Amino acid sequence: MNNRLKVLRAERNWSQAELAERLDVSRQAVNAIETGKHDPSLPLAFRIARLFALSIEEIFDDGHR
Amino acid sequence: MNNRLKVLRAERNWSQAELAERLDVSRQAVNAIETGKHDPSLPLAFRIARLFALSIEEIFDDGHR
DNA sequence: ACATAAAGTCAGGAATACCTGACATATGGT
DNA sequence: ACCATATGTCAGGTATTCCTGACTTTATGT
Numbered sequence: 001m002n003n004r005l006k007v008l009r010a011e012r013n014w015s016q017a018e019l020a021e022r023l024d025v026s027r028q029a030v031n032a033i034e035t036g037k038h039d040p041s042l043p044l045a046f047r048i049a050r051l052f053a054l055s056i057e058e059i060f061d062d063g064h065r
Numbered sequence: 066m067n068n069r070l071k072v073l074r075a076e077r078n079w080s081q082a083e084l085a086e087r088l089d090v091s092r093q094a095v096n097a098i099e100t101g102k103h104d105p106s107l108p109l110a111f112r113i114a115r116l117f118a119l120s121i122e123e124i125f126d127d128g129h130r
Numbered sequence: 131a132c133a134t135a136a137a138g139t140c141a142g143g144a145a146t147a148c149c150t151g152a153c154a155t156a157t158g159g160t
Numbered sequence: 161a162c163c164a165t166a167t168g169t170c171a172g173g174t175a176t177t178c179c180t181g182a183c184t185t186t187a188t189g190t
Contacts, residue, residue, distance in 0.1 A: 001107060015166060026149060031168065038147055041176080042066060042104045046127040056121045062111040080136060091179060096138065103177060106146080 001039045002061045005030075008052050023047050066104040067126045070095075073117050088112050 009019050016034065020027040025044060032038050039060075040048060049056045074084050081099065085092040090109060097103050104125075105113060114121045 016168095017166080027167090028150090028169085029148060032147085035168075037169095039107045041147065042107055042110050042121075042125065043127055044147090045107050045110075045121075046125075046129070049122075050129065056107075056110075057114075060107065060111075062108055064111070064115065081138095082136080092137090093139085093180085094178060097177085100138075102139095106177060109177090 001036070002063070003033065004059050005034050005048070008054075008059070009034075022051055066101070067128070068098065069124050070099050070113070073119075073124070074099075087116055 005019075009016070014022075016030045017027045020030040023030065023044065024047070029040075029044075033040050045056050045060060049059055052059065070084075074081070079087075081095045082092045085095040088095065088109065089112070094105075094109075098105050110121050110125060114124055117124065
């Protein structure tokens with residue numbers, strides 16, 4: 001699952017730790033998602049989308065067009 | 066996580082088993098999601114949204130707003 | 131009433147998404 | 161060069177999402 005987390009974070013000058021705090025997850029969880037080690041749960045995907053005021057589909061991409 | 070799976074399925078006259086087959090998951094997985102026992106993974110949420118030609122947000126609702 | 135299909139549920143197990151704590155490496159500022 | 165911050169990664173543990181197979185309960189049709 002590809003995602004635009006790193007760029008969205010860079011646009012706001014947030015560290016992974018800052019983003020993690022805003023999402024109420026661990027810094028490692030943010031890192032793992034950014035580096036593609038695993039996908040967020042659906043509830044977390046919702047929190048991410050809401051934080052950036054975007055739809056889940058605008059942030060995450062599972063390929064299958 | 067609330068969802069409109071049951072209605073979307075009813076609109077198409079699909080059984081849980083038929084839906085499961087189209088989503089390539091077990092019948093029990095569909096049942097568990099419909100009955101709110103657990104949330105789908107993000108990849109599965111994408112497949113569900115694509116199948117019904119809707120956005121994830123149009124199908125699932127995590128409460129917050 | 132009866133038969134079949136659909137839906138719900140349980141147990142046990144596999145894979146994955148989270149956690150904390152620790153440590154290594156990289157990047158940036160002074 | 162030095163120091164602080166950021167990022168990446170590992171281990172070990174817990175919780176969740178899926179699986180199969182089996183069973184019960186509920187709906188539907190004849």
